[in-house]
Amino acid sequence: MTKPTSIRSIAAGLVLALSTSAALAATPTPFTATYQVSQGGQVMGEAVVTLKPVGNGLWEYSNQTHGTSGLAAALGANSTETTRFRWNNNAPETVIYDYHMDAAIKSKQRHMEVNWTSNQVSVDEGKGPMTYPSVPGMVDRNTAPLAIGMALRGGQQMVALPVAVKRNVENQQFKVAGKDSVSVPAGNFQAERVVRSDSDKAFSAWYAPQKYPVPVKLAQSDGGNLELQLVSYKNGN
Incomplete structure (x- = not known):
């Protein structure tokens, strides 16, 4: 690892834009998944x-990342x-999104709310809100991996999803590029490898x-x- 700024990318790792354009096949099921995060091996x-589930038809999807070794631990990076999100038309739609990154040398935050009555997105990083129109079926970078996983479960191979970012909604597109044998601490899997097809940024995600x-x-x-x-x-919860 080379730069403290890359700590922020740890949390983004699970939440890079992944997407689906068709209706998802099933409702969510509560779970807890733990990942090992590495950089440069x-x-x-x-x-x-x-x-x-948190009631009133809403679900909460949370990603908590902690630096446990190297510079990430030294900086206290978390x-x-x-x-x-709500489960609407067999797909997730973001209602509220919050991001917090704290380290010894830097902190960052983002709060986003979606008013589905007025179809407006409000994003605030501490300097006042920015607004732009929402898009039906829109998610944020945090819930996009869940959307793609459920789309793959439904048999989709080409995926696209409106993803709310800082200033606008991006139509991000991905595809299944092949099937690979993958070995991780949780076990060995025959996995579908997903790559982003609308960007030149190197990115691969393997799903079972x-x-x-x-x-x-x-x-990535x-x-x-x-x-x-x-x-x-x-x-389970």
């Missing part, structure tokens, strides 16, 4: 992803991304969609050669 942290709705492995070069490997997965 060196273990540097742990990410815990959870999904649970980040949390939490989304509350009939077992888990989230990746068993994820690798943007942000410092980060890799996440599934360590454990447990159904």
Whole structure:
């Protein structure tokens, strides 16, 4: 690992834009998934992803990343991304998204709310809100991996999803590029390898969609050669 700024990319690893354009096949099931986070082949942290119902038709999807070794640990780098979404037309739609990153030398935050009555997105990073129109079926970067996993479970091979980012909604597109044998701490899997087809940023995510709705492995070069490997997965709250 080379730069403190790359710590922020750990949390983004599980939440890079993945997507689906068709209706998803099933409703969510609560779970907890734990990942080992590495950079340049060196273990540097742990990410815990959870999904649970919170009432009133809403679900909470959370990704908590902690630096456990190297510079990440020395800086006390921790980040949390939490989304509350509704399950609408057999697909997730973001209602509220929050991101917090804290380290000894830097902190960052983002709060996003979607008003589905007025179809407006409001994003605030502490300098006042920015607004732009929402898009039906829109998610954020945090919930996109869940959306792609459930789309793969439904048999889709080409995927696209409107993803709310800082200033606008991006139509991000991905495809299944092949099937690979993948070995991670959680076990050995015959996985579907997903790559992004609308961007030149190197990114691959491996899913075993009939077992888990989230990746068993994820690798990206943007942000410092980060890799996440599934360590454990447990159904239930």
